[in-house]
Amino acid sequence: MYIQSASCISAQASFNKGPLLLKAFSGIKERLPLVEPDYTVLVDPKLIRRMSRIIRMGVATAMAALAEASLTQPDAILLGTAYGCLDDTGLFLKKMVENQEEMLTPTAFIQSTHNTVAAQIALLLKCHAYNNTYVQRTWSFQSTLLDACLLLQENPAQRILVGAADECTAYSEAILRRFGMYKAFPPAEGAACFVLGTEKTAGSLAQLQSVDWVAVDPAAGLSAGLASSIEIFGEKPDLIMSDCDDLIVSGITSFNYRRYTGEYPTASGFAVWLAAMLLSGQPVEIEGVNLPRGIQRIWIPVLDLHTAKMALVRLTAC
Amino acid sequence: MASNVHIAGTGVVSAIGMNLAENLLSLAAGRTGIGPIRQLQTVHQTDFPSGEIPLSNAELQQRCGWEDKRPQSRTALLGKLAAMEALSTLPMQRNGSESGGGKPGFRSAFISATSVAGMDLTEDFFPPFLQQASAGRLQQVVNHECGAITHAIAGSLGVNWDYCTTISTACSSAANAIMLGARLIKAGKMDMVLAGGTDALSRFTLNGFNTLMILDHQLCQPFDQQRRGLNLGEGAGYLLLVNDAVKERFGLTSQVRVTGYANANDAHHQTASSPDGAGSFLAMQGALAVSQLQPADIQYINLHGTGTQNNDASESAAIRRLFTNGLPRLSTTKGFTGHTLAACGAIEAAYSVASLERQCLYPGLRITQPVIEEPGVMVNSFEEGVALKNILSNSFGFGGNCSSLIFSLS
Numbered sequence: 001m002y003i004q005s006a007s008c009i010s011a012q013a014s015f016n017k018g019p020l021l022l023k024a025f026s027g028i029k030e031r032l033p034l035v036e037p038d039y040t041v042l043v044d045p046k047l048i049r050r051m052s053r054i055i056r057m058g059v060a061t062a063m064a065a066l067a068e069a070s071l072t073q074p075d076a077i078l079l080g081t082a083y084g085c086l087d088d089t090g091l092f093l094k095k096m097v098e099n100q101e102e103m104l105t106p107t108a109f110i111q112s113t114h115n116t117v118a119a120q121i122a123l124l125l126k127c128h129a130y131n132n133t134y135v136q137r138t139w140s141f142q143s144t145l146l147d148a149c150l151l152l153q154e155n156p157a158q159r160i161l162v163g164a165a166d167e168c169t170a171y172s173e174a175i176l177r178r179f180g181m182y183k184a185f186p187p188a189e190g191a192a193c194f195v196l197g198t199e200k201t202a203g204s205l206a207q208l209q210s211v212d213w214v215a216v217d218p219a220a221g222l223s224a225g226l227a228s229s230i231e232i233f234g235e236k237p238d239l240i241m242s243d244c245d246d247l248i249v250s251g252i253t254s255f256n257y258r259r260y261t262g263e264y265p266t267a268s269g270f271a272v273w274l275a276a277m278l279l280s281g282q283p284v285e286i287e288g289v290n291l292p293r294g295i296q297r298i299w300i301p302v303l304d305l306h307t308a309k310m311a312l313v314r315l316t317a318c
Numbered sequence: 319m320a321s322n323v324h325i326a327g328t329g330v331v332s333a334i335g336m337n338l339a340e341n342l343l344s345l346a347a348g349r350t351g352i353g354p355i356r357q358l359q360t361v362h363q364t365d366f367p368s369g370e371i372p373l374s375n376a377e378l379q380q381r382c383g384w385e386d387k388r389p390q391s392r393t394a395l396l397g398k399l400a401a402m403e404a405l406s407t408l409p410m411q412r413n414g415s416e417s418g419g420g421k422p423g424f425r426s427a428f429i430s431a432t433s434v435a436g437m438d439l440t441e442d443f444f445p446p447f448l449q450q451a452s453a454g455r456l457q458q459v460v461n462h463e464c465g466a467i468t469h470a471i472a473g474s475l476g477v478n479w480d481y482c483t484t485i486s487t488a489c490s491s492a493a494n495a496i497m498l499g500a501r502l503i504k505a506g507k508m509d510m511v512l513a514g515g516t517d518a519l520s521r522f523t524l525n526g527f528n529t530l531m532i533l534d535h536q537l538c539q540p541f542d543q544q545r546r547g548l549n550l551g552e553g554a555g556y557l558l559l560v561n562d563a564v565k566e567r568f569g570l571t572s573q574v575r576v577t578g579y580a581n582a583n584d585a586h587h588q589t590a591s592s593p594d595g596a597g598s599f600l601a602m603q604g605a606l607a608v609s610q611l612q613p614a615d616i617q618y619i620n621l622h623g624t625g626t627q628n629n630d631a632s633e634s635a636a637i638r639r640l641f642t643n644g645l646p647r648l649s650t651t652k653g654f655t656g657h658t659l660a661a662c663g664a665i666e667a668a669y670s671v672a673s674l675e676r677q678c679l680y681p682g683l684r685i686t687q688p689v690i691e692e693p694g695v696m697v698n699s700f701e702e703g704v705a706l707k708n709i710l711s712n713s714f715g716f717g718g719n720c721s722s723l724i725f726s727l728s
Contacts, residue, residue, distance in 0.1 A: 077583075082463055084486070089522075096525050097445050101361045109526035110589050110716070113433060114464065114486035119717025122583040128600055131583040131719055132494055135435075135486040137465035143483040150501050174451045175459055213481050306469050307482065 001152050001196045002204040002318065004159065005068035007061040008273040010190035011035060011262050015064070019283040022260045022274075031173055031187040032262040043124065050107075051120070052087040054167035057191035058117035059124065062161055066125075068203065069195035075158035076130040077118050078147050080140030081165050082265030083172065084114035090171040117165055138243070138302050140164065141192075141269045142311035145211040148196050156198040163193035164269030181263060184245065188262025192269035194276070200318055206279035208272075209314040214301075216310050222303050223248050225310055229299075233314070237299040238292050239278070241271045244303060255289045257300075271300045272313060279317040321561035323500040323576040325725070326510075326568075328668040329403030331396050332553035332655040333369035336381070337403050341665075342672055345680040346700045350654050352537055352549050358438075358519045366533045369551025369656025370519055371396065384474060391436040391461050392552070396661075397471045397516030400554035401428075404512060405475065407558060408568060424509040424564060427481040429499050430468040430556075431491030431515030433660040436461040438520045467516070481508065486660065488715030489622070490581070491515050492555060493663030493723055497579040499559045509564050514556030514664030523659065524550060530589060532626045540625035540650045541634075541696065543687040548624040551656020555664030557671070574671045577708070578611065578724030580604025589716050590628050595636025597720035598622075602640050602710060605722040611708055616646045616724070618679060618697075618704075620666045620711040623650025624657050633712065634689050646710070648690060649697035653683030663713035667723060670709040674727045678702045 008014040011032035012022050025032060039048045039056055042063045048056060058079065066074065092108040113119075115133040122131050130151070134143035141164035148160045168189040176182065196208065214232075216225035222242060226249050230236050240247060240254035247254045257274065261267040275298040278284055284291070296317045301310040330337065333351025334344035344351065355363040355370055373381070378395040382402065439458040447454035461467055468484040481502075485494045492515030499513030517523075527533050527550060534547035559576065560568075582604060584597025591598070606613065622633055637645065651669055658665055669680055679701040688696045707727050714720045 082465060084464075092526065093441060093444050093522065094448060096441070096521060097448055101521060101525050104525055104529045106526070106529035106589075109522075109529055112526070113488050113716050115488055115715070115717040115719055116588070118487075119583070119588060119719065122585045122718060123588070126585045128583050128585050128597060130581045131487070131717075132485060132498075132581065133487050134483055135464035136468065136483045137463060139483065140465065146481075146483075147498065150498075150505050150507070153505055154501070171447075175447070175456070178452070178456055179460075306473070307479070 001198055001208050002200050003206045003208055003276045004195040004197050004201050004204050005065045006194045006205055006273045006276045007064035008192040008270055009034065009036060009057045009061055010270050011188050012260060020277060022286045024259050024287040025186055025262050026259055028186045031168055034189060052085055052111060054085055054165050055117055055120055058163060058165040059120055061191045061193035062121045062163060065193040065195050066161065071159055071195055073125060073127055074129060074161040076151050076160045077121050077127060078132050078144035078160065078162045079118040079165065080134045080144045080266055081114060081117065082135065082137050082140050083166055084135060085112050085116050086167055086169045086172050088112040090169050138265045138304060139311045141266050142211050142302060142313065145313065152198050159195055159197040161193060162196055163191065164266035165191035166264045166266045168264060185258045185263040188264050190261060190264060190267065190270055192273045204318050205276040207316045207318055209316060211311060211313050213309050214312050216303060216308055218305055218308050222301060222310060226301060229312060235297065237297045238295045239298045241275065241298065241300050253292050268300060268302050275300060275315045279315060320504045323503045324560050324565045324572045325557050325574045325576065325671050326560045326565065326570050326572045327404040327407035327558035328671055329400035330555045330665050330668045331371065331400045332658065332665055333371055333551055334654050338668060345651065345654060345669065348681060348683060350537065350683055352656050360521050360524055362524060365535060366524065367537055367549050368519060369549060371552055388457055391467060392438045392518035393432055393434055393436060393516050394461065394467050394470045396518055396552065396554040397430065398474050400514065401471055401475055401512060401556045404556040404558045425480045426477060427502055427508045427511045428472045428479045429483055429495040429511055429513040430471060431485045431495040431660045432464045432467055432517055433486055433488055433491055434517045434520050434523055435464040435467045437522045438518050441521050487719040488717055489659050490663060490713040490715040490719040490721040491660035493713035493721035494581055496557055496576065496664060496667055496723055497581060497721060500576040500579055503559055503561045510558065510560045512556055512558050515661040516554035517552060517659040517661045519550060519552040534625060537684060538625035538653055539684045540623040540652050541621065541630050541682055541689045542685045543689055545625045545627065545630060548626055549656040551658040553655060553658040553661050553665055555661055555668050557664060557667055573728050574674045575726050575728060576723065577726040578605035578609030580608060581721045584718030584720055586718055591632035591714060593632060593635065595632040597718050598633055598636035598712060598714055599639055601720040601722040602636065605710060605724045609724045611724065613641045614643060616708050616710045617706045618647040618673065618709050620670050620709065621648055621650040622712040622714045623652055625652060630689055645690065645692065645695045647679060647697050648695055649680065649682040651680055666711050670711045670725050674706050674709055674725055677704055677706055679704050
């Protein structure tokens with residue numbers, strides 16, 4: 001399937017078109033500020049005011065991706081989010097505790113359900129199509145890609161909106177800091193949306209070959225897992241963007257994308273967006289990375305130690 | 319040629335029983351599980367009758383033999399119980415079973431649904447945490463996320479799953495999990511899929527639904543003209559879906575298949591259904607199209623039927639639009655279990671499978687003036703010896719998420 005358009009909001013200036021210069025965020029402790037666009041040009045300002053950041057980011061990247069693909073009604077809307085609407089969840093929890101379960105108002109509760117972003121996109125588009133929300137930790141976005149593969153296998157004429165979004169709140173930051181989550185990279189948030197289809201349109205950015213779940217021996221590590229995947233798939237990527245720091249796969253340039261996104265569970269959405277930019281020949285400079293020339297093939301593995309597997313997204317130039 | 323999607327096993331835990339057999343006995347006897355709240359610590363214990371499972375977390379943890387003795391989310395405990403029952407039909411052994419993932423060529427997936435996830439523990443964590451950011455036991459929030467609950471259940475079942483994921487589309491979540499499972503099998507990507515959902519009662523959801531003013535202070539009366547709202551419930555349900563090859567390999571006798579499914583969006587409002595039930599209509603119509611059946615081929619619908627003014631009006635409008643040449647038999651089992659949110663699609667799928675296998679219809683409760691007034695449509699008492707071939711089951715949720723499933727007897 002082809003990535004027919006892509007849009008991303010992150011701590012980098014990723015939303016605007018033009019040459020990209022990605023800064024590295026190592027050594028920063030504070031939460032990264034989001035580089036947000038002027039939402040009012042994308043969505044009715046009256047609606048924007050009522051939306052939490054995750055809904056704004058999700059809706060804005062969805063609208064931008066659809067506009068870029070000249071698509072008004074997608075045949076499916078799939079969103080991946082690990083934590084969902086944390087801001088509204090925290091707000092309702094706080095009020096519930098403080099008011100001892102009395103005199104509560106519904107707005108935060110209504111907007112706290114995990115499917116709110118995908119639902120808001122459908123509502124804005126008046127889109128009755130298939131609509132699903134995946135909430136599988138760092139694989140939430142990869143789950144939307146698998147569903148998209150199935151949908152396009154079932155009906156190749158479809159064009160599908162897929163996305164990833166997660167927000168960071170004062171509560172989630174405080175709790176995850178206590179878990180030691182932000183030792184390597186600072187807290188962050190972001191969203192990315194894509195239009196996928198089987199047709200190589202004039203604006204297509206890259207080809208998404210597949211998403212696979214591959215067993216990784218925890219003792220041998222991700223590098224060994226990737227080396228054996230190169231054998232299995234019979235191809236060698238020019239670049240690997242992973243969520244691990246010390247990756248060594250011989251002769252292949254690799255870097256940890258979280259250095260450029262900060263820490264949030266669906267940051268692989270950013271990585272797929274960046275891969276689409278690189279493979280479509282956009283001018284990109286990445287601080288601290290010597291990109292090889294003529295990148296044709298990029299792999300994005302996301303390792304999960306709980307299940308000893310990686311979700312591997314493989315992309316090529318169109 | 320795509321494989322059939324056979325239902326090789328079902329597991330259910332709800333307020334009317336700790337396994338499928340107990341659930342079916344309660345349904346046949348017309349015995350509701352809804353009553354005062356006793357386990358959940360809330361100021362509303364006596365305000366809102368609920369379909370609560372009458373066991374403490376410690377009792378549940380013991381019952382499902384959870385090896386990790388740390389406190390688990392009730393959502394995971396309920397999920398594990400139902401998942402174990404659904405899996406028990408296969409000769410599955412721990413670690414290295416021949417039907418387990420990757421063993422001789424059979425690929426397996428676990429697709430779970432939840433909306434509450436670990437919120438039952440998070441809401442215990444929050445009061446001290448709000449006082450001081452360094453307070454509160456972190457163990458209570460380690461499984462806050464939906465995906466963490468799925469991994470906890472998946473890891474406790476002793477199966478090496480090739481793929482695990484979680485769906486959260488509010489009250490249609492489990493129906494979407496079953497739909498994805500069926501599609502993975504049809505596409506040839508998986509040989510067996512354990513699909514369903516789990517949700518425990520929590521203060522968060524109870525208070526949330528209370529702010530929407532759609533909770534009934536009495537026992538709910540879904541699909542009655544005098545209905546006042548819904549009662550919440552808790553529970554879990556899973557279906558073990560297998561392809562032709564697995565059915566043959568293990569000599570399974572399952573007679574019921576998933577033949578239809580569809581997911582559509584109402585695109586009307588974040589929490590309310592459209593008056594004409596646009597999303598529900600499209601979901602039912604889409605499921606019929608996938609199963610290549612006509613409306614007249616459906617003998618019974620297990621309604622979403624929550625008991626709110628809005629749902630029951632919208633759902634019946636959609637059914638009337640689709641079934642123009644006569645309505646199938648209808649009932650909702652939420653008067654027994656309460657509304658189990660992300661789990662209801664799978665619990666009601668298990669009831670629908672049992673109806674087909676046993677050729678019987680389970681009733682709705684407490685209907686005095688039915689919303690659908692034509693005689694002989696609503697099922698008001700347990701009926702046996704009914705010729706049933708195809709059953710449609712509806713699940714609709716916040717965010718306009720509407721899904722319908724069709725189950726057929728071979």
